Protein backbone atom coordinates (compact mmCIF):
# COMPACT_ATOMS: atom_id res chain seq x y z
CA UNK A 1 0.00 0.00 0.00
CA UNK A 2 2.68 2.45 -0.91
CA UNK A 3 3.04 4.55 -4.01
CA UNK A 4 5.87 5.06 -6.43
CA UNK A 5 7.82 8.04 -5.15
CA UNK A 6 10.07 8.41 -8.17
CA UNK A 7 9.33 11.26 -10.58
CA UNK A 8 6.50 12.63 -8.54
CA UNK A 9 6.29 15.79 -10.63
CA UNK A 10 5.88 13.70 -13.79
CA UNK A 11 3.17 11.69 -12.10
CA UNK A 12 1.37 14.89 -11.12
CA UNK A 13 1.55 16.24 -14.67
CA UNK A 14 0.28 12.93 -16.10
CA UNK A 15 -2.59 12.89 -13.62
CA UNK A 16 -3.58 16.43 -14.45
CA UNK A 17 -3.53 15.66 -18.17
CA UNK A 18 -5.65 12.60 -17.75
CA UNK A 19 -8.20 14.23 -15.44
CA UNK A 20 -8.45 17.33 -17.65
CA UNK A 21 -8.91 15.14 -20.73
CA UNK A 22 -11.73 13.09 -19.24
CA UNK A 23 -13.30 15.81 -17.18
CA UNK A 24 -13.83 18.71 -19.53
CA UNK A 25 -16.07 20.85 -17.32
CA UNK A 26 -13.81 20.66 -14.28
CA UNK A 27 -13.85 24.47 -13.88
CA UNK A 28 -17.62 24.50 -13.74
CA UNK A 29 -17.69 21.65 -11.22
CA UNK A 30 -15.08 23.32 -9.08
CA UNK A 31 -17.18 26.51 -9.09
CA UNK A 32 -20.13 24.47 -7.83
CA UNK A 33 -18.06 23.01 -5.01
CA UNK A 34 -16.69 26.46 -4.25
CA UNK A 35 -20.23 27.84 -3.98
CA UNK A 36 -21.23 25.09 -1.55
CA UNK A 37 -18.09 25.61 0.52
CA UNK A 38 -18.71 29.38 0.55
CA UNK A 39 -22.14 28.78 2.05
CA UNK A 40 -20.68 26.46 4.67
CA UNK A 41 -17.99 28.97 5.54
CA UNK A 42 -20.61 31.73 5.85
CA UNK A 43 -22.51 29.63 8.38
CA UNK A 44 -19.33 28.93 10.34
CA UNK A 45 -18.46 32.65 10.29
CA UNK A 46 -21.90 33.66 11.47
CA UNK A 47 -21.57 31.41 14.52
CA UNK A 48 -18.07 32.71 15.09
CA UNK A 49 -19.27 36.31 14.96
CA UNK A 50 -21.98 35.56 17.50
CA UNK A 51 -19.40 33.94 19.78
CA UNK A 52 -21.15 30.58 19.48
CA UNK A 53 -19.80 27.17 18.54
CA UNK A 54 -20.94 25.64 15.26
CA UNK A 55 -19.59 22.22 16.23
CA UNK A 56 -22.42 19.90 17.31
CA UNK A 57 -22.43 18.44 20.80
CA UNK A 58 -23.75 15.22 22.25
CA UNK A 59 -24.08 14.14 25.87
CA UNK A 60 -22.56 10.70 26.33
CA UNK A 61 -25.59 9.41 28.26
CA UNK A 62 -27.73 10.05 25.16
CA UNK A 63 -25.51 7.65 23.23
CA UNK A 64 -26.03 5.01 25.91
CA UNK A 65 -29.80 5.53 25.79
CA UNK A 66 -29.79 5.58 21.99
CA UNK A 67 -31.37 9.01 22.16
CA UNK A 68 -29.19 11.07 19.84
CA UNK A 69 -31.63 12.82 17.51
CA UNK A 70 -31.38 12.80 13.72
CA UNK A 71 -30.81 16.51 13.49
CA UNK A 72 -27.66 16.23 15.57
CA UNK A 73 -26.44 13.31 13.49
CA UNK A 74 -27.03 15.35 10.32
CA UNK A 75 -25.03 18.24 11.78
CA UNK A 76 -22.28 15.83 12.75
CA UNK A 77 -22.14 14.51 9.18
CA UNK A 78 -22.17 18.00 7.75
CA UNK A 79 -19.47 19.45 9.97
CA UNK A 80 -17.45 16.25 10.30
CA UNK A 81 -16.81 17.03 13.94
CA UNK A 82 -18.46 16.62 17.31
CA UNK A 83 -17.87 17.25 20.99
CA UNK A 84 -19.10 14.35 23.10
CA UNK A 85 -19.46 15.48 26.67
CA UNK A 86 -19.21 13.62 29.96
CA UNK A 87 -17.80 10.45 28.48
CA UNK A 88 -15.85 10.06 31.71
CA UNK A 89 -16.70 11.43 35.14
CA UNK A 90 -14.68 14.52 36.03
CA UNK A 91 -13.10 12.76 39.02
CA UNK A 92 -11.80 9.89 36.92
CA UNK A 93 -10.32 12.24 34.33
CA UNK A 94 -8.67 14.35 37.01
CA UNK A 95 -7.20 11.21 38.52
CA UNK A 96 -5.81 10.28 35.09
CA UNK A 97 -4.31 13.74 34.78
CA UNK A 98 -2.62 13.50 38.20
CA UNK A 99 -1.37 10.01 37.40
CA UNK A 100 0.05 11.20 34.11
CA UNK A 101 1.61 14.25 35.72
CA UNK A 102 3.43 12.04 38.25
CA UNK A 103 4.36 9.51 35.57
CA UNK A 104 6.14 12.17 33.54
CA UNK A 105 7.64 13.94 36.54
CA UNK A 106 8.86 10.94 38.53
CA UNK A 107 10.35 9.26 35.50
CA UNK A 108 12.25 12.40 34.51
CA UNK A 109 10.50 12.87 31.19
CA UNK A 110 11.30 16.57 31.02
CA UNK A 111 14.98 15.99 31.74
CA UNK A 112 15.36 13.78 28.69
CA UNK A 113 16.18 15.14 25.32
CA UNK A 114 12.97 16.01 23.60
CA UNK A 115 13.75 15.53 19.95
CA UNK A 116 10.54 17.26 19.05
CA UNK A 117 8.24 16.39 16.26
CA UNK A 118 9.70 14.78 13.21
CA UNK A 119 9.98 16.01 9.68
CA UNK A 120 6.40 15.18 8.90
CA UNK A 121 5.37 18.34 10.71
CA UNK A 122 8.54 20.33 10.24
CA UNK A 123 6.90 22.91 8.01
CA UNK A 124 3.91 23.20 10.25
CA UNK A 125 5.20 23.57 13.76
CA UNK A 126 5.91 26.91 15.31
CA UNK A 127 8.65 25.76 17.61
CA UNK A 128 9.34 23.06 20.20
CA UNK A 129 6.25 20.94 20.72
CA UNK A 130 4.63 20.28 24.05
CA UNK A 131 3.39 16.83 23.14
CA UNK A 132 4.88 14.14 25.36
CA UNK A 133 5.93 10.99 23.57
CA UNK A 134 4.57 8.49 26.06
CA UNK A 135 2.21 5.74 25.00
CA UNK A 136 1.85 3.32 27.86
CA UNK A 137 1.01 5.21 31.05
CA UNK A 138 -1.75 3.69 33.13
CA UNK A 139 -3.97 6.70 32.36
CA UNK A 140 -3.70 6.18 28.60
CA UNK A 141 -4.22 2.43 28.74
CA UNK A 142 -7.20 2.75 31.09
CA UNK A 143 -8.86 5.40 28.94
CA UNK A 144 -8.32 3.40 25.73
CA UNK A 145 -9.73 0.14 27.04
CA UNK A 146 -12.65 1.65 28.93
CA UNK A 147 -16.19 0.64 28.15
CA UNK A 148 -17.12 4.32 27.82
CA UNK A 149 -14.57 4.78 25.05
CA UNK A 150 -15.75 1.62 23.33
CA UNK A 151 -19.39 2.83 23.29
CA UNK A 152 -18.37 6.25 22.03
CA UNK A 153 -16.29 4.82 19.20
CA UNK A 154 -18.97 2.38 18.22
CA UNK A 155 -21.47 5.23 17.91
CA UNK A 156 -19.04 7.24 15.77
CA UNK A 157 -18.05 4.32 13.56
CA UNK A 158 -21.71 3.69 12.77
CA UNK A 159 -21.89 7.14 11.17
CA UNK A 160 -19.82 5.59 8.37
CA UNK A 161 -21.00 3.16 5.71
CA UNK A 162 -19.01 0.19 6.86
CA UNK A 163 -20.42 -2.52 4.58
CA UNK A 164 -22.02 -3.21 1.25
CA UNK A 165 -23.97 -6.42 0.75
CA UNK A 166 -21.70 -9.15 2.06
CA UNK A 167 -18.56 -7.07 2.20
CA UNK A 168 -17.69 -5.45 5.47
CA UNK A 169 -15.00 -2.78 5.15
CA UNK A 170 -14.56 -2.67 8.91
CA UNK A 171 -16.40 -3.67 12.04
CA UNK A 172 -17.82 -0.60 13.77
CA UNK A 173 -18.32 -2.39 17.08
CA UNK A 174 -14.85 -3.75 17.61
CA UNK A 175 -11.78 -1.60 18.02
CA UNK A 176 -8.06 -2.02 17.55
CA UNK A 177 -5.89 -0.01 19.91
CA UNK A 178 -3.85 2.71 18.27
CA UNK A 179 -1.39 4.00 20.84
CA UNK A 180 -0.83 7.73 20.51
CA UNK A 181 0.68 10.37 22.76
CA UNK A 182 -0.51 13.03 25.21
CA UNK A 183 -0.57 16.80 25.26
CA UNK A 184 0.60 18.60 28.40
CA UNK A 185 0.68 22.21 27.31
CA UNK A 186 1.83 24.75 29.86
CA UNK A 187 0.09 28.13 30.20
CA UNK A 188 2.02 30.87 28.42
CA UNK A 189 3.45 28.37 25.97
CA UNK A 190 3.89 29.81 22.50
CA UNK A 191 5.57 26.82 21.01
CA UNK A 192 3.19 24.18 19.83
CA UNK A 193 1.13 25.75 17.09
CA UNK A 194 0.40 23.57 14.12
CA UNK A 195 -0.71 25.33 10.98
CA UNK A 196 -3.91 24.10 9.30
CA UNK A 197 -3.44 20.67 7.75
CA UNK A 198 -5.09 17.37 6.91
CA UNK A 199 -3.53 14.11 8.11
CA UNK A 200 -3.41 10.87 6.15
CA UNK A 201 -0.75 11.99 3.71
CA UNK A 202 -0.79 14.63 1.01
CA UNK A 203 0.20 13.68 -2.57
CA UNK A 204 -1.11 10.17 -1.88
CA UNK A 205 -4.65 11.48 -2.13
CA UNK A 206 -4.11 12.26 -5.81
CA UNK A 207 -1.55 9.65 -6.81
CA UNK A 208 -2.54 6.55 -4.87
CA UNK A 209 -4.79 4.12 -6.73
CA UNK A 210 -6.98 3.35 -3.73
CA UNK A 211 -7.15 6.97 -2.69
CA UNK A 212 -8.25 7.71 -6.28
CA UNK A 213 -11.00 5.16 -5.78
CA UNK A 214 -12.08 6.82 -2.52
CA UNK A 215 -12.37 10.18 -4.29
CA UNK A 216 -13.41 8.86 -7.69
CA UNK A 217 -16.69 10.84 -7.92
CA UNK A 218 -14.72 14.05 -7.36
CA UNK A 219 -12.15 13.28 -10.03
CA UNK A 220 -14.81 12.17 -12.50
CA UNK A 221 -17.05 15.18 -12.22
CA UNK A 222 -19.96 13.80 -10.21
CA UNK A 223 -18.96 15.40 -6.97
CA UNK A 224 -22.47 15.15 -5.58
CA UNK A 225 -22.03 11.37 -5.44
CA UNK A 226 -19.01 11.66 -3.19
CA UNK A 227 -19.82 10.43 0.32
CA UNK A 228 -17.15 11.35 2.88
CA UNK A 229 -18.44 8.57 5.12
CA UNK A 230 -18.18 5.75 2.63
CA UNK A 231 -15.73 3.21 4.02
CA UNK A 232 -15.07 1.49 0.69
CA UNK A 233 -11.35 1.54 -0.25
CA UNK A 234 -10.56 3.60 2.86
CA UNK A 235 -8.90 0.74 4.68
CA UNK A 236 -6.58 0.20 1.72
CA UNK A 237 -5.37 3.70 0.95
CA UNK A 238 -1.70 4.24 0.22
CA UNK A 239 0.78 5.97 2.46
CA UNK A 240 4.34 7.15 1.99
CA UNK A 241 6.30 5.98 4.98
CA UNK A 242 7.18 8.83 7.27
CA UNK A 243 7.79 8.74 11.03
CA UNK A 244 4.52 10.42 11.94
CA UNK A 245 2.19 9.24 9.24
CA UNK A 246 -0.67 7.19 10.61
CA UNK A 247 -0.44 3.71 9.14
CA UNK A 248 -3.63 2.53 10.75
CA UNK A 249 -7.09 3.20 9.34
CA UNK A 250 -8.89 5.90 11.30
CA UNK A 251 -12.51 6.85 10.86
CA UNK A 252 -12.14 9.73 13.31
CA UNK A 253 -9.27 11.49 14.94
CA UNK A 254 -9.92 12.47 18.50
CA UNK A 255 -8.83 13.30 21.98
CA UNK A 256 -10.05 13.11 25.53
CA UNK A 257 -9.68 16.19 27.72
CA UNK A 258 -8.04 15.70 31.10
CA UNK A 259 -8.22 19.39 32.04
CA UNK A 260 -10.58 22.24 31.33
CA UNK A 261 -9.61 24.07 28.15
CA UNK A 262 -11.19 26.36 25.62
CA UNK A 263 -10.45 28.89 22.91
CA UNK A 264 -7.12 30.66 23.49
CA UNK A 265 -5.88 27.87 25.75
CA UNK A 266 -3.66 26.55 22.99
CA UNK A 267 -6.33 24.15 21.86
CA UNK A 268 -7.50 22.46 18.66
CA UNK A 269 -8.94 24.40 15.76
CA UNK A 270 -11.05 22.96 12.97
CA UNK A 271 -12.53 24.02 9.65
CA UNK A 272 -15.74 22.17 10.37
CA UNK A 273 -17.07 21.28 6.96
CA UNK A 274 -16.61 17.87 5.35
CA UNK A 275 -16.82 19.51 1.91
CA UNK A 276 -13.43 21.10 2.37
CA UNK A 277 -11.65 17.99 1.07
CA UNK A 278 -13.54 18.24 -2.25
CA UNK A 279 -12.29 21.80 -2.57
CA UNK A 280 -8.72 20.81 -1.66
CA UNK A 281 -8.65 17.93 -4.15
CA UNK A 282 -9.89 19.88 -7.15
CA UNK A 283 -8.09 23.15 -6.39
CA UNK A 284 -4.82 22.05 -8.14
CA UNK A 285 -6.66 21.59 -11.43
CA UNK A 286 -7.54 25.27 -11.70
CA UNK A 287 -5.74 27.44 -14.24
CA UNK A 288 -3.82 29.59 -11.75
CA UNK A 289 -1.93 26.55 -10.43
CA UNK A 290 1.38 25.49 -12.04
CA UNK A 291 1.13 22.08 -13.66
CA UNK A 292 3.49 20.21 -11.33
CA UNK A 293 1.92 21.52 -8.11
CA UNK A 294 -0.74 19.99 -5.91
CA UNK A 295 -1.37 23.03 -3.67
CA UNK A 296 0.19 22.38 -0.27
CA UNK A 297 1.00 18.72 -0.90
CA UNK A 298 4.59 17.70 -0.25
CA UNK A 299 5.76 14.10 -0.19
CA UNK A 300 5.99 12.63 3.31
CA UNK A 301 4.24 15.59 4.92
CA UNK A 302 0.73 16.37 6.07
CA UNK A 303 -1.44 18.19 3.52
CA UNK A 304 -0.96 21.90 4.26
CA UNK A 305 -3.86 24.31 3.87
CA UNK A 306 -2.41 27.64 2.86
CA UNK A 307 -3.41 31.25 2.34
CA UNK A 308 -1.98 31.03 -1.17
CA UNK A 309 -4.30 28.25 -2.36
CA UNK A 310 -7.07 27.82 0.18
CA UNK A 311 -7.85 31.27 1.55
CA UNK A 312 -11.60 30.63 1.35
CA UNK A 313 -11.31 27.61 3.64
CA UNK A 314 -9.12 29.38 6.16
CA UNK A 315 -11.89 31.87 6.89
CA UNK A 316 -13.73 28.97 8.52
CA UNK A 317 -11.03 28.05 11.01
CA UNK A 318 -12.53 28.03 14.50
CA UNK A 319 -11.34 26.92 17.91
CA UNK A 320 -13.27 24.14 19.56
CA UNK A 321 -15.50 25.27 22.44
CA UNK A 322 -14.56 25.03 26.09
CA UNK A 323 -14.39 21.44 27.25
CA UNK A 324 -14.20 19.93 30.72
CA UNK A 325 -12.23 16.95 32.00
CA UNK A 326 -13.87 13.81 30.61
CA UNK A 327 -15.23 15.44 27.45
CA UNK A 328 -14.01 14.14 24.10
CA UNK A 329 -13.53 15.82 20.73
CA UNK A 330 -13.70 14.03 17.36
CA UNK A 331 -13.09 15.04 13.77
CA UNK A 332 -13.33 13.18 10.45
CA UNK A 333 -10.00 11.89 9.18
CA UNK A 334 -10.20 14.27 6.16
CA UNK A 335 -11.02 17.38 8.17
CA UNK A 336 -8.69 20.38 8.23
CA UNK A 337 -7.36 21.08 11.70
CA UNK A 338 -4.71 23.13 13.46
CA UNK A 339 -3.45 23.91 16.95
CA UNK A 340 -3.57 27.44 18.37
CA UNK A 341 -0.17 29.09 18.38
CA UNK A 342 -0.33 30.37 21.91
CA UNK A 343 -1.68 29.13 25.21
CA UNK A 344 -3.03 32.29 26.81
CA UNK A 345 -4.92 30.52 29.58
CA UNK A 346 -3.97 29.87 33.19
CA UNK A 347 -3.85 26.09 33.46
CA UNK A 348 -2.15 23.17 31.76
CA UNK A 349 -4.19 22.00 28.79
CA UNK A 350 -3.91 18.25 28.74
CA UNK A 351 -5.41 15.62 26.47
CA UNK A 352 -4.92 11.97 25.64
CA UNK A 353 -5.02 11.41 21.89
CA UNK A 354 -7.41 8.58 21.14
CA UNK A 355 -8.95 8.23 17.70
CA UNK A 356 -11.23 5.58 16.19
CA UNK A 357 -9.34 2.68 14.64
CA UNK A 358 -11.93 0.01 13.99
CA UNK A 359 -11.34 -3.69 13.44
CA UNK A 360 -10.19 -4.41 9.88
CA UNK A 361 -7.31 -6.23 8.24
CA UNK A 362 -5.17 -3.14 8.06
CA UNK A 363 -5.56 -2.36 11.75
CA UNK A 364 -5.01 -6.00 12.73
CA UNK A 365 -1.70 -5.87 10.91
CA UNK A 366 -0.86 -2.71 12.79
CA UNK A 367 -1.59 -4.48 16.09
CA UNK A 368 0.97 -7.12 15.22
CA UNK A 369 3.63 -4.42 14.98
CA UNK A 370 2.39 -2.62 18.05
CA UNK A 371 2.22 -5.58 20.46
CA UNK A 372 5.93 -5.93 21.04
CA UNK A 373 6.44 -2.19 21.49
CA UNK A 374 3.92 -2.36 24.34
CA UNK A 375 5.65 -5.33 25.95
CA UNK A 376 9.05 -3.60 25.68
CA UNK A 377 7.79 -0.14 26.63
CA UNK A 378 8.93 1.26 23.31
CA UNK A 379 7.28 4.00 21.27
CA UNK A 380 4.26 3.05 19.22
CA UNK A 381 5.44 1.87 15.77
CA UNK A 382 3.85 4.85 14.00
CA UNK A 383 6.04 7.35 15.82
CA UNK A 384 9.69 8.25 16.17
CA UNK A 385 11.44 5.46 18.13
CA UNK A 386 12.34 7.54 21.18
CA UNK A 387 11.41 4.65 23.48
CA UNK A 388 11.40 6.86 26.58
CA UNK A 389 9.26 4.50 28.65
CA UNK A 390 11.51 1.45 28.42
CA UNK A 391 12.84 2.10 31.90
CA UNK A 392 9.73 3.59 33.50
CA UNK A 393 8.88 1.05 36.22
CA UNK A 394 5.25 2.12 36.48
CA UNK A 395 4.33 1.85 32.81
CA UNK A 396 1.46 -0.48 31.91
CA UNK A 397 2.06 -4.18 31.46
CA UNK A 398 -0.10 -7.14 30.48
CA UNK A 399 -1.52 -7.15 34.00
CA UNK A 400 -3.07 -3.76 33.37
CA UNK A 401 -5.05 -4.93 30.35
CA UNK A 402 -8.66 -5.83 31.02
CA UNK A 403 -10.62 -8.29 28.88
CA UNK A 404 -11.52 -5.61 26.35
CA UNK A 405 -7.98 -4.24 26.33
CA UNK A 406 -6.57 -7.71 25.60
CA UNK A 407 -8.81 -7.98 22.55
CA UNK A 408 -8.22 -4.45 21.36
CA UNK A 409 -4.48 -4.94 21.62
CA UNK A 410 -4.66 -8.20 19.67
CA UNK A 411 -3.53 -10.40 22.58
CA UNK A 412 -6.77 -12.35 22.66
CA UNK A 413 -9.49 -13.13 20.15
CA UNK A 414 -12.84 -11.39 20.01
Ligand SMILES: [Fe+2]
Nearest residue numbers: 197198199337
Ligand atom coordinates in the same frame (compact mmCIF):
# COMPACT_ATOMS: atom_id res chain seq x y z
FE1 LIG B 1 -3.03 16.51 12.60
